[in-house]
Amino acid sequence: MPSTLNLPRADGGLAPYTLRGQAPAVATSGTQSFNRIAYSAAHVVSDPRAAIDPWLQTAIDWDATIAYRQHLWALGLGVAEAMDTAQRGMGLDWATSLELIRRTQEAARHVPGARVACGCGTDHLAADAAGSLSDVIDAYQIQMEAIEALGGRLIIMASRALTRLAQGPQDYHTVYDRILTQAREPVILHWLGDMFDPALSGYWGSRDLDQAMETALAVIAAHPDKVDGIKISLLDKDKEIAMRRRLPAGVRMYTGDDFNYAELIAGDGHGQAPEHQHSDALLGIFDAIAPAASAALTELAQGRVDRFHAILSPTVPLSRHIFQAPTRFYKTGVVFMAWLNGHQSHFTMVGGQHSARSLVHLAELFRLADTADLLQSPDLAAHRMRTLLALHGID
Secondary structure, three states: OOOEEEEEOOOOOEEEEEOOOOOOOOOOOOOOOOOOOEEEEOOOOEOOOOOOOOOOOOOEOHHHHHHHHHHHHHOOOEEEEOOHHHOEOOOEOHHHHHHHHHHHHHHHOOOOOOOEEEEEOOOOOOHHHOOOHHHHHHHHHHHHHHHHHOOOOEEEOOOHHHHHHOOOHHHHHHHHHHHHHHOOOOEEEEEEOOOOOHHHOOHHHOOOHHHHHHHHHHHHHHOHHHEEEEEEEOOOHHHHHHHHOOOOOOOEEEEOOOOOHHHHHHOOOOOOOHHHOOOEEEEOHHHHOHHHHHHHHHHHHOOOHHHHHHHHHHHHHHHHHHOOOOHHHHHHHHHHHHHHOOOOOOOOOHHHHHHOOOHHHHHHHHHHHHHOOOOOOHHHHHHHHHHHHHHOOOO
16 A cells, blocks of 8 residues: 655645655666766765764765665666765765775776766865965876776866966866876866856856856867867756757767756757767766666667656656755755665765755655656655654654
8 A cells, every 4th residue: 555654845734645656667787778878976875883073074885885886887877986976075075085986996897888987176175275277287187197097087077276266268278288188088077067066156267158168168179089078067958058069079968967857868969960969968866866767768779769758757857856956955865865765774974964955855855756756665765754754753
């Protein structure tokens, strides 16, 4: 019999909610080929038993963290490692990030076809400690060398220090020219909007997105052989499409748009190069909806576009809820989904960020996840939701 829970409402009252209990989308095997490259930016699992001060120190449950990456690989998804979804620069420091990359790279060696790309930034250098562009370049080089020594491919993350120091577009050219020239193999660039990280406002030398895009495109055009693609997280599909159509041949657009990913991945058929007629994916939401993402991408690869949308479109309201403003707190929803679906035994996070969203927000997330058939075991999810409600005084 379907479970019924009393869920809190925004007005302070309670309303009964009965789970649908529908079977989730069937996940494909990792041996299935997609016709899109799809990375999930994966979260880390904290260790709630560690004797630390959670706001100040980091403790990771390594076994559960790597097990989740194996779950993603089994679904045919790649892992974008040590990104903001993993609380990089938001609780996860560089030393722990490098250990995470090392462990993930080691695990990937035992999984045929496992795809991994690793976040490379400047976060070990405090933004206010950088005195020159050379300091920023040196910081990037330290992380590049460490990741490449482990056999990792690079995702060049946006730098808070560069944002603070740069006087205009030319400073971005100076930094990116140096690091792209030195990269061993093509990298993915990462343009993270200030809705995800307010410290990155004005990246690429302008708060005007069109002007910023011109700078990013010029950087890519100067090094097309060193850029595999660019991931943009601006939550603006029109900006993404406009930039996608202007990329050099062979350079991909990896959508980071957690509001419009379904239509961006499906594509519009416009673009001089085939890879510019759609977006590939590097998404935080794919962590939370991995089985549905895998099933939908399988349908797309078979030419069943209607089935692709039928599976993926119902997940969009959930994603928009998880990534609602303040968007930087989206990671709470991602980890909450992992807990509801049994991928970790607790709902705690690095930096104590499990408290970043309200109970009302999490209750609506629970409802939307059920509506989109994303609860892998509705009975387990209902039990865990009841536990959370009880902790907040709701029986």
